Amino acid sequence: MTAEDPLATHHRNEGGRYERGLETANELAGHEAVREFLADLEPISGSTARLVVETVFGTLHHEPGLGHRDRELVTLTVLAVLGDTGKELDLHLAIAHRIGIPPSSVVALFAHVSAYAGFPRALNALAVAKAFYADRGLLQHEEQ
Numbered sequence: 001m002t003a004e005d006p007l008a009t010h011h012r013n014e015g016g017r018y019e020r021g022l023e024t025a026n027e028l029a030g031h032e033a034v035r036e037f038l039a040d041l042e043p044i045s046g047s048t049a050r051l052v053v054e055t056v057f058g059t060l061h062h063e064p065g066l067g068h069r070d071r072e073l074v075t076l077t078v079l080a081v082l083g084d085t086g087k088e089l090d091l092h093l094a095i096a097h098r099i100g101i102p103p104s105s106v107v108a109l110f111a112h113v114s115a116y117a118g119f120p121r122a123l124n125a126l127a128v129a130k131a132f133y134a135d136r137g138l139l140q141h142e143e144q
Contacts, residue, residue, distance in 0.1 A: 018050060021058025028057070028068060028095045037091065072096045073109060080110055080125035081117040089125060093132045103133050103140060 025034045041049035061071060075092050079085040096106060106129055114122035133139040 017054040017058035019058075020062065021053035021056070024061050025053055025057040028061075028072075028099060029091065030094070030098060033091060033094060068099055069101060072099060072101060073105075076106060076109060076125075077113060080113045080121055083121050083124055086124075086128050089128045090132055093129060097132075097136070097138075103129070103138050 022034065025037075029037075038049050038053075041052075061068065066074070072092060072095055076089070076096060079089045079092060093106065097103075107126065110122050110125040110129060113125065130139060
């Protein structure tokens with residue numbers, strides 16, 4: 001994207017949602033993950049990247065009623081149920097890890113999903129979690 005879209009600039013600055021969203025995203029995901037997310041989307045749809053930052057991190061994460069931990073558990077659940085969300089699951093597993101959600105809670109959550117969304121969805125989510133935690137040396141083998 002070479003030229004800034006004036007409408008996007010207007011929306012980004014409306015109420016400081018973009019700036020607040022960047023701050024929250026950086027706090028939750030880390031600067032490197034946010035930079036990679038934006039760099040990945042910017043060439044194809046910078047406006048989508050801005051909408052995610054504004055809406056998810058600039059607005060929804062600041063609504064009362066749920067803290068960041070609960071929001072991440074909901075997000076992980078929805079991504080598992082949707083399926084084919086490996087990239088997003090990986091990002092949100094990283095956020096969950098950064099904010100202190102233990103791997104055992106995530107594994108239990110995905111196992112629980114199997115009763116409501118089916119084993120294929122749960123197994124796919126568990127496979128992403130297994131790779132994520134194994135890459136970080138956090139994979140704990142469950143006793144049978």
